[in-house]
Amino acid sequence: MKILLNNREEEFAKETISVSEMLALKKFSFKLRVIKINGILIPSEKYDSAIIHNNDNVQMLYLMSGG
Amino acid sequence: MNFTEIRSHLGKFRVGIAGAGGLGSNCAIALARSGVGTLVLSDFDIIETSNLNRQYYFADQVGQLKTIALKENITRINPDVFVIVHQKKLDRINIPEIFSGCDVIVEAFDRADMKEMLIETVQIKMHGVPLVVGSGMAGWGKCDTIRFRKIDETLYLCGDESSEASDNLPLLAPRVGIVANMQANVVLEILMKLR
Numbered sequence: 001m002k003i004l005l006n007n008r009e010e011e012f013a014k015e016t017i018s019v020s021e022m023l024a025l026k027k028f029s030f031k032l033r034v035i036k037i038n039g040i041l042i043p044s045e046k047y048d049s050a051i052i053h054n055n056d057n058v059q060m061l062y063l064m065s066g067g
Numbered sequence: 068m069n070f071t072e073i074r075s076h077l078g079k080f081r082v083g084i085a086g087a088g089g090l091g092s093n094c095a096i097a098l099a100r101s102g103v104g105t106l107v108l109s110d111f112d113i114i115e116t117s118n119l120n121r122q123y124y125f126a127d128q129v130g131q132l133k134t135i136a137l138k139e140n141i142t143r144i145n146p147d148v149f150v151i152v153h154q155k156k157l158d159r160i161n162i163p164e165i166f167s168g169c170d171v172i173v174e175a176f177d178r179a180d181m182k183e184m185l186i187e188t189v190q191i192k193m194h195g196v197p198l199v200v201g202s203g204m205a206g207w208g209k210c211d212t213i214r215f216r217k218i219d220e221t222l223y224l225c226g227d228e229s230s231e232a233s234d235n236l237p238l239l240a241p242r243v244g245i246v247a248n249m250q251a252n253v254v255l256e257i258l259m260k261l262r
Contacts, residue, residue, distance in 0.1 A: 032179040034186050039219050041190040044183070059218045063179040063186075064203040066232035067090040067243070 001054035015054070019047040022058070032063040073259070074102030078147070080258050081105040083169035085157055085185050087133040088112070089238055090201045091175030092123035092140075093247035094254075099141040099148045101255060106141065108134050109153040109165055121240040157181075162188045166196075170261065171254050174200040175247070177232075186222070195221060199253045203227040204246040205236045213245055215253065223257075225249040 002011050005026075012025065019035055019042055035042045036059040042050045052058060068076075082103050084091045087110035095106055110133045114124045128136040134152035141150055153165050162185065166172050172189055176182050182200065189198045203226035204213070212227040225246050232238050 032183050034183065036218060036222070041187060043187050043191070061200070061216070061218060061224050062202060062228040063182045064205070064226070064228065064231040065177060065179040066203070066205045066230070066238050067086060067088055067175055067177040067201055
């Protein structure tokens with residue numbers, strides 16, 4: 001399947017993946033982040049159950065301490 | 068549009084600022100100078116000497132509540148701004164109450180887990196209210212890494228999304244001020260489009 005991840009096209013071998021699987025496959029290491037799928041925010045406790053489908057628009061931002 | 072017209076337009080709006088540290092204090096001052104009508108400030112902290120390297124406070128305000136001192140500083144700059152202060156630790160329950168009626172909310176926390184909590188709460192419980200987040204501003208230099216990203220109509224991000232504050236990469240006035248003022252600039256852009 002193909003998705004848009006932060007406005008870039010990304011391809012995955014599977015039909016659908018959970019947010020957790022996507023983070024593992026992409027080896028994203030930042031501790032804290034915010035993820036939206038098609039404009040809907042996915043709370044961190046739902047990363048295992050939230051499913052990303054073909055053509056989904058996934059937005060991710062990284063949260064760093066400091067302010 | 069001249070400044071008198073801009074100020075009179077901005078005077079109709081209310082902006083919430085979650086946290087009155089480096090981001091919140093500097094962002095609030097920029098919004099007050101521009102003429103935003105009402106600012107809702109929330110913070111439970113007291114000013115410490117170590118804050119003065121980047122936060123909009125003065126040495127003779129050390130020991131005061133940040134909200135009270137910031138309200139005083141805003142009023143000294145622009146007495147026309149209506150400032151509402153809350154001495155509260157923000158959580159998932161009180162955020163929608165404290166910032167109810169705000170046209171835009173500025174995320175100005177220090178800790179990343181608090182940023183996450185605020186973003187989740189505003190995006191889920193205050194649907195449609197634009198939120199301007201600051202993330203990644205520790206250290207010095209690297210002007211070209213600080214950027215603005217519009218995620219969608221309700222979520223905007225300012226910062227480099229990579230410089231985490233630590234003992235060897237402290238928070239300093241210039242980069243914190245750049246991000247805080249960038250957040251204020253995004254707020255103005257959102258408000259100037261509203262009727």
